[in-house]
Amino acid sequence: MADLRSNFVGIKSPNPFWLASAPPTDKEYNVVRAFKAGWGGVVWKTLGEDGPPIVNVNGPRYGAIHGADRRLLGLNNIELITDRPLDVNLAEIKKVKREWPDRAMVVSLMVPCEEEPWKKILARVEETEADGVELNFGCPHGMSERGMGSAVGQVPEYIEMVARWCKQHTRMPVIVKLTPNITDIRMPARAALKGGADAVSLINTISSIVSVDLDNMAPMPTIDGKGSHGGYCGPAVKPIALNMVAEIARDKETRQMPISAIGGVTTWRDAAEFISMSAGTVQVCTAAMTYGFKIVDEMKSGLARWMDEKGYATIEDFRGRAVPNVTDWQYLNLNYIAKAKIDQDACIKCGRCYAACEDTSHQAISNTKNGKRHFEVIDAECVACNLCVEVCPVENCITMERIETGTDPRTGKMISSDYANWTQHPNNPMSVKAAE
Amino acid sequence: MSSSKEPNIEAGRLKKSELAANFVDLHPPLTPHEALVESDRCYFCYDAPCMKACPTTIDIPLFIREIQAGHPKSAAKTIFNQNILGGMCARVCPTETLCEEACVREHAEGKPVKIGLLQRFATDQAMGEKHPYTPAKASGRRVAVVGAGPAGLACAHRLALHGHDVTIFEARKKSGGLNEFGIASYKTVDDFAQKELNFILGLGGIKIEQGKALGKGLTLAKLEQDFDAVFLGLGLSGVNALGLKHEEAKGVEDAVAYIADLRQAKDLSKLKVGRSVVVIGGGMTAIDIAVQSKLLGAEDVTILYRRGQDHMKASRFEQELAQTHGVNIRPWAMPKKLLTKAGRVIGLKVEETSMKGKTLSGTGVTFEIHADVIFKAIGQHYVDVTSGALLLDQGRIKVDANKRTSQPKIWAGGDCTAGNQALTVAAVDDGRRAAESISSFLAGATHG
Numbered sequence: 001m002a003d004l005r006s007n008f009v010g011i012k013s014p015n016p017f018w019l020a021s022a023p024p025t026d027k028e029y030n031v032v033r034a035f036k037a038g039w040g041g042v043v044w045k046t047l048g049e050d051g052p053p054i055v056n057v058n059g060p061r062y063g064a065i066h067g068a069d070r071r072l073l074g075l076n077n078i079e080l081i082t083d084r085p086l087d088v089n090l091a092e093i094k095k096v097k098r099e100w101p102d103r104a105m106v107v108s109l110m111v112p113c114e115e116e117p118w119k120k121i122l123a124r125v126e127e128t129e130a131d132g133v134e135l136n137f138g139c140p141h142g143m144s145e146r147g148m149g150s151a152v153g154q155v156p157e158y159i160e161m162v163a164r165w166c167k168q169h170t171r172m173p174v175i176v177k178l179t180p181n182i183t184d185i186r187m188p189a190r191a192a193l194k195g196g197a198d199a200v201s202l203i204n205t206i207s208s209i210v211s212v213d214l215d216n217m218a219p220m221p222t223i224d225g226k227g228s229h230g231g232y233c234g235p236a237v238k239p240i241a242l243n244m245v246a247e248i249a250r251d252k253e254t255r256q257m258p259i260s261a262i263g264g265v266t267t268w269r270d271a272a273e274f275i276s277m278s279a280g281t282v283q284v285c286t287a288a289m290t291y292g293f294k295i296v297d298e299m300k301s302g303l304a305r306w307m308d309e310k311g312y313a314t315i316e317d318f319r320g321r322a323v324p325n326v327t328d329w330q331y332l333n334l335n336y337i338a339k340a341k342i343d344q345d346a347c348i349k350c351g352r353c354y355a356a357c358e359d360t361s362h363q364a365i366s367n368t369k370n371g372k373r374h375f376e377v378i379d380a381e382c383v384a385c386n387l388c389v390e391v392c393p394v395e396n397c398i399t400m401e402r403i404e405t406g407t408d409p410r411t412g413k414m415i416s417s418d419y420a421n422w423t424q425h426p427n428n429p430m431s432v433k434a435a436e
Numbered sequence: 437m438s439s440s441k442e443p444n445i446e447a448g449r450l451k452k453s454e455l456a457a458n459f460v461d462l463h464p465p466l467t468p469h470e471a472l473v474e475s476d477r478c479y480f481c482y483d484a485p486c487m488k489a490c491p492t493t494i495d496i497p498l499f500i501r502e503i504q505a506g507h508p509k510s511a512a513k514t515i516f517n518q519n520i521l522g523g524m525c526a527r528v529c530p531t532e533t534l535c536e537e538a539c540v541r542e543h544a545e546g547k548p549v550k551i552g553l554l555q556r557f558a559t560d561q562a563m564g565e566k567h568p569y570t571p572a573k574a575s576g577r578r579v580a581v582v583g584a585g586p587a588g589l590a591c592a593h594r595l596a597l598h599g600h601d602v603t604i605f606e607a608r609k610k611s612g613g614l615n616e617f618g619i620a621s622y623k624t625v626d627d628f629a630q631k632e633l634n635f636i637l638g639l640g641g642i643k644i645e646q647g648k649a650l651g652k653g654l655t656l657a658k659l660e661q662d663f664d665a666v667f668l669g670l671g672l673s674g675v676n677a678l679g680l681k682h683e684e685a686k687g688v689e690d691a692v693a694y695i696a697d698l699r700q701a702k703d704l705s706k707l708k709v710g711r712s713v714v715v716i717g718g719g720m721t722a723i724d725i726a727v728q729s730k731l732l733g734a735e736d737v738t739i740l741y742r743r744g745q746d747h748m749k750a751s752r753f754e755q756e757l758a759q760t761h762g763v764n765i766r767p768w769a770m771p772k773k774l775l776t777k778a779g780r781v782i783g784l785k786v787e788e789t790s791m792k793g794k795t796l797s798g799t800g801v802t803f804e805i806h807a808d809v810i811f812k813a814i815g816q817h818y819v820d821v822t823s824g825a826l827l828l829d830q831g832r833i834k835v836d837a838n839k840r841t842s843q844p845k846i847w848a849g850g851d852c853t854a855g856n857q858a859l860t861v862a863a864v865d866d867g868r869r870a871a872e873s874i875s876s877f878l879a880g881a882t883h884g
Contacts, residue, residue, distance in 0.1 A: 068476035348544040351482030373485070393479050394544065 002307035003314045004300060006040060006104075008280040009173040009198040009258050011131040013040035013104035016271065016315055017299050020262050020283035021045050021108035021134060021177070024293075026082055028092035035096075037293035038300065041104025043201075043283060046081035046136045047089055049111045049121065054083040059223035063210040065236060072290045074236035076210040078221070078228055080142045081110055086124070094128040104281075106175065110136040110148050113158055115165045122170040132173040134260075135162060135197075137188070138204020140181050140231045150204065153179035156191035163195025175260060178202040178244075180237075185244040189254045199258035200248065201283060203241045205231025234286035238264030242277060249278035249323045266295075268302025278320035330422040337408045337415050338384040338400040340364070340377045346397040349373050353388035353398060361387050379409040443687055443780050443808045444711035449733025455704045458731035462622040462757075463527075463553060471557040475504035478549045481540055486551060489538035491857065492519035492865045496535060500554055511558035513568050518868070520593045521586055523563060523632050524615050525861045526556035527623050530720075532753040534861070563631055567638035572599035574641075577878045580605065580663040582650050585613020586860045587850030588669030589636050590867030591874075595667075596641035598875045603663070604642060607649035610700075613671060615860065617696040620724040622731070651821030660845050665874045668833065668841070668848040669867060672816035678716065682774040687781035691715065691725040691813035698728060710809030712736040714784055716771055717813030718748035723755065725811045726763045737763045738805065742770040742789050743796060772802060774810070783807050818852050829854035838873035839866050847874055 004015040018041040019025050019034050026045040034042060048054060056079055065074035082089060097105045107130045111117035125133055136143075137153030144151040152158045159176060166174045176192035178185060180203040189200050207229050209219045219227030241263020248254045261279035265271050266287040274282050287295055312318045342353065342365075354375050357365040364381035365388060368374055377388075389398045407414050422428055450458070466474060478500040486496045494515050502511035515522035529535075531552040539548035562568060577600045581588045584606035592602045610616055615629040636642070648654050650670065659666045675690045677683055687710070701707050709732040715722050718741040730737045741748055745755060745767050755765060766786075773785035783806045787798040818832045827834045827842035832854040835841055839849045849856070849866025856862055 069473045348540040349481075349485070350479040350540040351484075352479060355482035367482070373483075 002304040002312060004040075004304055004307075006281050006315055008104070008260060009132065009175070011041070011104045011106065011173060012102070013281065014102055015040035015296075015300055015303075016275065016279075016281040017296050018042060018104055018106070018260070018281050018283045019288060020285040021136065022285040022289075023079065024285060024288050027084065027089075028096055031092075031096050032100075034288075034293050034296075035100045035103050038296050039103070039293065041106065041131075041281070043106040043108050043134050044089070044093055044130075046108040046110045046139070047086055047121065047125075048081050048109075049117050050086045050124075053085055054080050056080055056083050057223055060221035061230075063220045063230065064234075065210055072286070073234060074208075074210065074232055075234040075286045075289065076208050076221075076230040076232050077205070078141050078230040081108075081136070081139070086121075090124055090128055093125075093130055097129050097131075104132075105130045106132045106134050108134045108136050108177070110139065110143060113147060113152055113162065118162060118165045119169045122166060122172070126170055126172060130172065132175060132198075133166065133170065134175040134177050134201055135166060136177050136204070137162075138177045138179040138202075140179060140205055140207040141229060150179035150181050150207075153177075153188055153204070154182050156187045159188050159191040160195035163192050163197040167196040173198040175199045175201050177204055177262075179204045180240060180244055181207050185247050186251045186254065189248040189251065189257065193254055193257055199260060199280070200254075201260035201262055202248070203237065203244055203263045205233045206237055206240065208232035233264070234290075235264045235266050238266075238270060242273060245274060245277045245279060246323065246326045249320065250326050255323075265299075268299045268306060271299060271303055272306060272318075273322075275315060275319050276322035277326075278323050280315075280319065332421060333419045334422065334425060335416045335418060335420045337403045339379050339382045339403060339409075340384060340386070340388050340398050341401045342375055342377055342388075342398050343396070344374075344376075346394050347375060348394055348397075349375065350393060351375060352391045352393065356387050356391045361385060381410060383410065443777075443782055445687065445708050445808050446711075447708045448705045449709055449711075450705070452703075452705050455732070459621050459625070459704065461625045462620075463556075465560060466550070466553050466557045468557075471503055471508070471554060474550050474554055475500045477541065478504070479540060485538035485540060486535040486549075489534045490518075491534070491859065491862045492522075492525070492868070494518045494522065494555070496551055496555075499558055500549065500551070503554055503558055508558045508561040509565070509568075511554075512562035515555055515559055516562070516568060519861065519864050520590055520636055520868075521615070521632060521860065521864045522555055523559035523635070524586070524619075524624065524629065525864065526552050526559055527628065528615075528619050529859070529861050530751045530754065533751045563635055567635065567640075569597055569639055571596055571639060571641050574601070575599040575878065577601065577664045578603070578662070579665045579667065579874060579878075580659045581667045581669065582654075582659070583607075583613060583669035583671060583850070584611035584633075584644055585669050585671055585850060585863065586615055587863035587867040587870075588613070588667065589633065590864040591667045591669065591847075591849065591871045592642045592867075593636050593639060594868050594871030595874060596639050598871070600641070600664075600875070600878065602642045604644040605648040605650070605654055605659075606644055606646050607652070609646050611644055611646070613669070617699055618692065618721075619699075619860070620695070620728060621699060622728075649821070651823075656822045656825050656846070660843075664845070664878055666846045667867070667870050667874065668822075668846065668852060669850045669863070670818070670821065670833075670848070670852040672818050672851045673821075674817040674819040675812065676815045676817060678771055678774075678812055678814065680771060680774050682776045682781070685774060685776045685779055685781045687808060688774065688810050688812065691717070691721050691811040692816065694811065695721070695725060695728065698732075704732065707732060709734050710807070712806050713738070713809045713811065714805060714807040715739045715811045715813055717741065717811075717815070718743070718750060719813065719815065720750050720754060722748075722811075722813035723750045723758045723763075725813055726758050727761050729809075729811075730761045730763055734809075739763060739765045740769045740771060740784075740786060740805075741765065741767045743791075744768060770798065772798070775804065781807060781810055784810060816851075832856075835866075837869075839870035840873055 006016040021043040025042040063076040139149030143149035176197045211220045261274035262283040499511040499514040535551045536548035542548035581604045612629040713729045713734045772787040775783040788801040833848045847870040850863035
């Protein structure tokens with residue numbers, strides 16, 4: 001049986017599944033339930049400065065995008081950081097860590113962008129014997145208007161500065177949580193590294209308005225006729241998170257930086273994908289909020305089974321394995337020729353491939369044969385774009401088949417077995433030519 | 437042999453509550469959530485096979501998408517554009533041999549999208565609402581429609597939509613044709629045929645004269661004279677006979693007439709039902725009368741069919757419906773002799789059959805079966821009421837692709853016409869096509 005144990009910047013947990021800083025980790029009651037359910041660790045919901053507690057709205061905090069049968073695909077929230085007193089949170093953190101010493105206990109923090117408040121709160125957190133801190137530079141709503149959260153995360157210099165303060169004032173590992181609401185995720189990651197942070201975690205939620213109430217002409221969720229943008233998360237954001245994790249993992253400056261991945265992790269497979277992109281742990285929130293803590297059972301058993309099947313004994317055995325295969329477009333092999341192929345036995349003749357190809361792509365699928373409904377790829381037109389594969393409702397009915405020899409029926413050109421990319425292509429004015 | 441028993445025919449075999457439970461909706465309507473989930477199963481096929489399989493060519497993928505996008509009333513309009521009786525068709529169409537058989541998900545997994553139920557969901561939203569169409573400017577043209585069944589109503593609606601003044605002549609005191617008098621009760625509960633009729637008439641421009649039958653006071657010549665065009669949706673008024681001695685004996689009944697009585701019965705507990713019922717035939721009427729006899733409390737119901745089950749006109753779904761209601765289907769058996777006692781039927785002598793090459797013939801092996809009531813459900817035929825004014829084809833009115841008869845001002849559709857599939861939906865299609873053809877004709881005549 002695969003060993004799921006994780007050691008992330010010195011923070012040990014029995015499995016890589018942590019609950020992200022969010023409502024599920026706001027208090028002892030929830031966290032203890034999570035640990036009983038088998039979660040490897042938690043990032044305690046963000047603590048703020050001591051003082052009058054944060055105030056939340058008293059109307060709806062969530063909005064969502066649903067798929068068929070109300071499957072929740074994307075969740076949007078406008079909740080702020082913890083609205084419970086600092087002392088209460090700290091006392092509970094200390095108690096839970098004592099009672100669950102084998103679980104990761106990371107504390108999320110967000111205080112004004114000045115050294116003193118950070119210094120002060122770090123000292124308080126250290127007393128709890130928590131395993132580490134996560135700096136919330138990601139929250140895109142409410143707190144950002146007060147100069148915190150993503151307002152810090154959008155300025156690399158601030159990230160570096162605060163990370164440095166934190167490293168100076170605590171012995172605990174410091175994880176910087178990044179906002180995706182920026183142009184290039186590598187910039188804040190590099191800043192965190194420069195500031196001495198031990199790791200980054202990403203992504204925080206994406207600024208979003210999930211829908212508009214067309215009767216009241218107001219964004220949802222609506223509070224007394226008005227709405228505000230929130231932070232988007234859940235399965236819908238996974239591709240965005242995966243790309244950002246990959247960008248940091250393959251960046252020259254940050255490639256060795258530990259990453260705790262966040263963004264739409266719903267099943268073991270999502271976790272395996274993030275780990276293959278170098279994540280050391282994954283953080284989960286929406287899936288737990290949708291289905292409850294029990295889902296971690298599937299995540300653990302699924303990941304372990306898959307690792308056993310693949311012969312991976314530990315997380316480290318496959319962590320980051322997909323990173324070398326993430327490249328820039330310009331390095332993709334232009335001599336790789338493929339054609340779509342429709343398995344006629346599997347085809348149910350819905351014609352979606354035809355409609356997609358004929359109306360919106362390359363007119364490379366025929367729709368009749370001997371006067372009968374029949375869908376077949378025209379190799380002489382097919383550019384192997386994969387759209388037909390993606391719109392086909394039958395799994396594995398349409399596949400992409402590589403042609404390795406002979407000529408490409410579309411271009412009439414001989415297929416070369418040599419690797420050739422855009423940087424060498426004659427049409428590229430910037431191409432690197434071999435010595436003449 | 438049980439044939440010596442006295443005939444046992446009586447009303448009230450079941451309690452009223454049992455009858456009420458037996459005659460509920462065969463397929464309960466979808467809830468809004470079920471409709472959303474089901475509509476999401478549609479693949480929105482290119483050149484959709486379901487649409488091609490629909491006799492009225494309803495744009496099925498589009499109406500399902502409209503349901504999925506939260507606009508069931510738009511879906512209803514998409515349906516009505518092709519089939520104004522889409523509500524009834526949703527209930528009575530043998531979808532398992534039409535749209536749902538063609539559904540690619542039937543092909544893929546044996547579970548087609550529930551097109552019939554989705555159509556019902558959509559059309560139900562439009563009933564009782566403001567009529568979704570507005571008639572065109574009055575053309576000043578008058579069209580007579582004979583018969584207020586599915587063909588006549590579909591034709592009348594489309595004609596009125598084009599601004600023509602329509603008068604429907606209906607022989608019965610109540611309109612609807614087979615929708616009102618013929619379809620099995622559990623397929624159209626809550627007086628739906630009349631609700632739909634009112635919905636159709638909601639367009640305006642259509643008046644109905646009840647109790648007016650062609651050949652009985654009303655003549656084709658007079659209609660031709662009084663109207664600019666005529667549409668005949670006459671149905672089939674003749675019931676096929678078994679061709680056996682004692683066919684007039686008490687207890688030998690016409691299934692169609694009995695179903696009409698059942699449909700009109702205010703109190704099912706007052707309807708007389710045989711204890712042992714034999715149905716002769718293999719179509720939808722045979723299934724309908726067999727199942728309803730069972731639901732009314734008959735103890736033994738047997739359908740005799742002279743060929744194999746695969747040859748029955750009733751779909752496999754309908755056959756199974758009968759069988760799950762406890763009806764015994766006895767294929768390869770034909771009636772040989774009606775057994776009677778004092779002018780009442782008491783049973784039937786049946787001969788087993790088989791195919792000899794391509795011909796069906798008796799094997800010589802016979803058996804007797806007890807019956808208190810024998811229903812004839814071996815089809816109906818067209819009875820000419822036009823004094824031979826129209827050319828016939830295989831005993832029914834000959835029409836061209838536009839449903840025009842051999843007379844230039846007369847169109848016909850539905851069961852009375854040659855080549856019709858004997859389905860509500862096919863009659864609706866005929867009516868609509870005829871109306872379009874009549875409209876073009878009238879427009880041409882105006883210009884001329």
